[in-house]
Amino acid sequence: GQNIDQPTEMTATEGAIVQINCTYQTSGFNGLFWYQQHAGEAPTFLSYNVLDGLEEKGRFSSFLSRSKGYSYLLLKELQMKDSASYLCAATNDYKLSFGAGTTVTVRA
Amino acid sequence: DSGVTQTPKHLITATGQRVTLRCSPRSGDLSVYWYQQSLDQGLQFLIQYYNGEERAKGNILERFSAQQFPDLHSELNLSSLELGDSALYFCASSGSGQGAVGYTFGSGTRLTVV
Numbered sequence: 570g571q572n573i574d575q576p577t578e579m580t581a582t583e584g585a586i587v588q589i590n591c592t593y594q595t596s597g598f599n600g601l602f603w604y605q606q607h608a609g610e611a612p613t614f615l616s617y618n619v620l621d622g623l624e625e626k627g628r629f630s631s632f633l634s635r636s637k638g639y640s641y642l643l644l645k646e647l648q649m650k651d652s653a654s655y656l657c658a659a660t661n662d663y664k665l666s667f668g669a670g671t672t673v674t675v676r677a
Numbered sequence: 678d679s680g681v682t683q684t685p686k687h688l689i690t691a692t693g694q695r696v697t698l699r700c701s702p703r704s705g706d707l708s709v710y711w712y713q714q715s716l717d718q719g720l721q722f723l724i725q726y727y728n729g730e731e732r733a734k735g736n737i738l739e740r741f742s743a744q745q746f747p748d749l750h751s752e753l754n755l756s757s758l759e760l761g762d763s764a765l766y767f768c769a770s771s772g773s774g775q776g777a778v779g780y781t782f783g784s785g786t787r788l789t790v791v
Contacts (some may be wrong), residue, residue, distance in 0.1 A: 599777075602777070609785075610785075611782040611783060611785055612720070617778060639743070660776070662775060663733060663776045664710065664733060665722065669717040669718065
């Protein structure tokens with residue numbers, strides 16, 4: 570079966586850093602995705618980790634530890650437009666198993 | 678525009694009715710995936726088609742069915758609708774051999790059952 574856990578909500582101040590943790594237990598794990606989703610819209614791709622370690626892409630970084638079944642998404646220099654739901658998803662190659670999402674609220 | 682087209686964008690229907698959601702994949706993509714996103718749940722994988730054939734099934738109810746046509750567009754049929762079927766339904770497509778790495782999501786169909 571698939572079990573993806575992430576916090577429900579997080580709040581941070583504009584310009585700050587927020588780290589969203591995700592733990593997973595899945596069969597046939599191939600990699601870990603992070604998506605951003607604004608209310609009522611489609612998920613948009615942020616990052617994909619296959620190997621252990623940190624992947625940095627501008628203000629967003631993602632980390633994966635396969636042995637611990639753990640990932641995090643780091644959002645730096647938060648902007649108001651970063652207020653959204655962030656979805657952690659594990660893949661077994663063809664399908665994605667999503668966590669329930671973490672709603673991040675950025676306050677001025 | 679992601680290249681994946683879903684119609685209609687919004688659908689309101691009564692309990693017990695049947696609806697069809699349509700998805701046209703990105704040009705060249707052979708795989709189509711359907712996901713359901715309810716308010717109280719995350720995105721749930723429903724079903725995958727590859728070049729007209731069903732490839733994988735997830736948590737899809739027996740009241741739901743899907744197919745992929747020779748032109749590669751796909752339809753998701755929902756019947757005997759219940760209030761709990763109200764959700765956002767997303768379609769995604771990917772190219773041959775790309776799997777989840779090549780996912781492109783459509784903008785979704787919001788279904789409201791009243």
